[in-house]
Amino acid sequence: MDKKVSAAPQFQDLIDAIKRNGISRQQWENILCVNKSIVLFIDQDRRTMLHHTAFHGRTSLIELLVQQDVELNSYNKNGETPLFVAVVQDKVAAVEALLKAGADPEVRNQYGETLLHVACNSKTGILELLLKHCDCYIDAANAEEQTPLHYAVMLEREDAVETLLNFGANVNVADAKGRMPLHMASSRGLLKTLNLLLSHGAYVNACDNHDKIPLHYAVQFGHMSLVQALVQQGAKINAIDMDGIGDTPLEVAIDASRLDIVLSLLQQGALQKETLLLVSDVAYPGRSPAELNEEYQDILAQYQEVGNPTRADVLWEVEQLLIAGKSIDNGESQEFKNVMFKLMLCEQKDFLHSMRENQQVRMSESA
Structure with a gap:
């Protein structure tokens, strides 16, 4: 049956009731018994009744709607299914109910994001729950070629980083700009995350599209503790990027007016004689x-x-x-x-x- 965009006051009243959680399960059963067609209505943003119940985490109503054989994987105007909405809103019980009902865990939104991407910001264990259902998508990339692990680092969610790594996420996947998760941790000053990535095999001298290694990023943004950690882990202290005329980490530190990092790099071996032949040119x-x-x-x-x-x-x-x-x-x-x-x-x-x-x-x- 084709869905219809609803203008009926009854539909809006029910949506308001979902927001307030103002109707009991028995009342919902009675409403659905009298008017089963309400499950077919969609609003102007192409949200179904199931989208609204997922958004607010009304698990009992989700179960009732599933019994009415509703479409589990319909998309709203943002390209999100009810399951996607539940993940975004961090409604773990709703996610469990929709997965149990057979909702597709491998859907993507209009930005190419998977459920795992958006679940990286969850605080209720949704990420681990989803990984048990769709771990094959653990390294899936969005439109910017960023994996869930990139997201977890960008969101500064060390717990999500650890969960993804424990489930086997590839630590050395580059995005469209050639940045690996280690580059992002280095730019954000995330020492614990950086050490976690390195312990799982992150390439300490991985180059982005401008030949910048993570050390360049740590120096550029003034993160002394990460500079020291990267050098100790084998970062090439005199690596030359190709952004502009080509800079070593030492030159980046000078440009950023970071005397402390300049001195630290010199103490750790920057500008040895063989390197001077390169940087002076x-x-x-x-x-x-x-x-x-x-x-x-x-x-x-x-x-x-x-x-x-x-x-x-x-x-x-x-x-x-x-x-x-x-x-x-x-x-x-x-x-x-x-x-x-x-x-x-x-x-x-x-x-x-x-x-x-x-x-x-x-x-x-x-x-």
Whole structure:
């Protein structure tokens, strides 16, 4: 039978009664006995009586409607079935009743989301309940190629992450932007989730579509504890991305004005000699020794002119300044580029140090 869009006051009255839970099971049985056609009506948003009962979690009415042989998998205007609505609203009893009645657990909404995607935000155990019915969809991707595990991380639901991993979710699936769950945990500062993902085999050096590894994300968003954890787990401390001119985590930290992370990365081995050959090319592409020499002399003059005690903390390997002069004479432009790059970092670190001191002064003045 074709469903009809209802304009009948009786239908709206019943919907209001569902909201209030103002009619007993016996009264519902009497209503359905007198007028069975009400189960066929839909509202202007294409919601059936079953959609409304699922939304409000009226389990007894769901059971009565199922006995009337209603359509279990009809879609509202948002492409959601009654079961989907029950999951979104976190109505675990309604979900159980609909699954028991035979509702399809593998449906998707208009965004390509499965029940598992939306269940990641459940606080009533719906996710685990659904996994027992449709675990084959555990790695199903939405329109953005994100799996339920991506969702669980984005929603910062560590419990959902753990549940999905325990049921066998693939920890190394990339979304449309090449981001794996570990990238997302790194950007959000979720240390426990990050460790959980790593313990289940997450690739610590997985690259997104811009060749950013999780360490780039942790540095960019200033999450020191995650930076340290990723490096300890084997993250490539001098990995170069391709976003813009190509940045190492150290360069990202400098751009983000994070002196603490800059120092931490340096202490953990950033900018070893073999790496300098790469990053200096990034910093000074296509520059002639003559051009570099002019800039070098300007920087060196500034260092000689201004005595700053804080430079003792930030200007490491000062003897390289002397090597630079010899490198110019010998035509060793690559070594000279390396020295220039170190000088650039020193200037940045002095600037950052001054910023931090000024901030501390302002805080003490306002206290």
